[in-house]
Amino acid sequence: MADVMERISVGGVEIAPGDIAAEAQNHPSETPEDAWIRSAEALxxxxxxxxEADRLDIAATDLADAKGHKxxxxxxxxxxxxxxxxxxPSADEATAQRFYRQHQHRFSSPTIVEAEHILFAASPDDEFAYSLAIGDARGAIRKIQAExxxxxxxxxxxxxxxxxxxxGNLGQIGPGQTVEPFEQALFALNEGELCDQPVKSRFGVHVIRAGRRVEGETLPFEAVRQKIVDYLEEASFRKAVSQYLSILASRTEVEGVAFEITDGPLVQ
Structure with a gap:
């Protein structure tokens, strides 16, 4: 921690360590060092x-946040x-359509599959128990194949x-809702098909049968146009603010914090 608690100042005026520590509550981080750095950057x-607002003589106005609070x-x-x-700049129609074409996978509804499931619980760390579970699952698969x-x-x-x-009915399952081995096995099955091999996961051994399958569909541009416009304009604003801060920092001596310009889709 001592290594990151170097002097932080703007225009020769130090930001007090106590103020940085107080700000840290607004920046949850994995380590105290990360929280300190993020808090210092924010201040x-x-x-x-x-x-800069002082320099331009900008006064406080009656503005509210997104929730209507002053x-x-x-x-x-x-x-x-x-x-x-x-x-x-605003995101015009052509820009929004180009983004839609380039990222069409983002605007697709997921494929969902109804699943039936039998779990033979066992820890992979217990080799004997896990082997028994695999054998039990194979036995269940043979019985279901017959009847x-x-x-x-x-x-x-x-x-x-x-x-x-x-x-054993799990209902509809979408991507990311189950552990990876289960998901891979389920989505590889045709509607009504039983997986002919036990599926192993950290929870044990699974017997899986797929039910009704609903394939994902790409949403039309009209349905996502406003979402795309909002995203592009927000990203553009963030980059513009980053550039603006870099300009301000270049005019002022800043110690202890480095600024980086991030890319955005609209601002050149």
Whole structure:
């Protein structure tokens, strides 16, 4: 911690360590060092903006945040400064359509599959128990292959999953909702198909059968146009603010914090 607690100043005026420590509550981080750095950066940015608002004689106005709460005077002055000094282009139709074409995968509804499931719980660390679970799963698969209607009965009798109460029915499963081995096996099955091999995961060994499958569809541009415009303009504004802060920092001696310009899709 001592290594990161170097002197932080803007225009020769030090930001007190106590103020940085107090600001840290607004910047949850994995380590105290990271929290300290992020807090120092936030206070330097705030000081740069307020000093510029002083230089331009920008007064506090009656501004509110997204929830309608009136901003504190310093926050209102910063908002007024950015509104006056940071200009960004609007995302026109052509720009929005180009982004849609280039990132069409972002605007697709996920494929969902109904799943039936029998879990033979065992820890992978317990080699003997895990081997028994694999054997039990293979036995269950053979029985279901011979009599498909047995799935629900076997789930109620054998499964360690709470879905046993519904005969092993897990309902609709989408991407990211289950552990990876389960998901890969389920989505590789055709509608109504039983996985012919036990599926291993950290929870144990699974018997899986796919139910009704609904393929994902790409949403039309009209349905996501406003979301794209909002994203592009927000990203553009963030980059413009970053550039503006770099300009302010270049005019002022800043110790202890470095500024980096990030890319955005609209501002050149």
């Amino acid at each position: 330097v940015v705030r000081r740069l903006l307020l000093d 901003l504190a005077p310093d926050d209102a002055r910063i908002e007024a400064l950015l509104e006056q000094e940071v200009k960004t 498909p209607d047995l799935f629900g009965k076997l789930a109620r009798q054998l499964s360690s999953c709470p879905s046993k109460e519904q005969g």
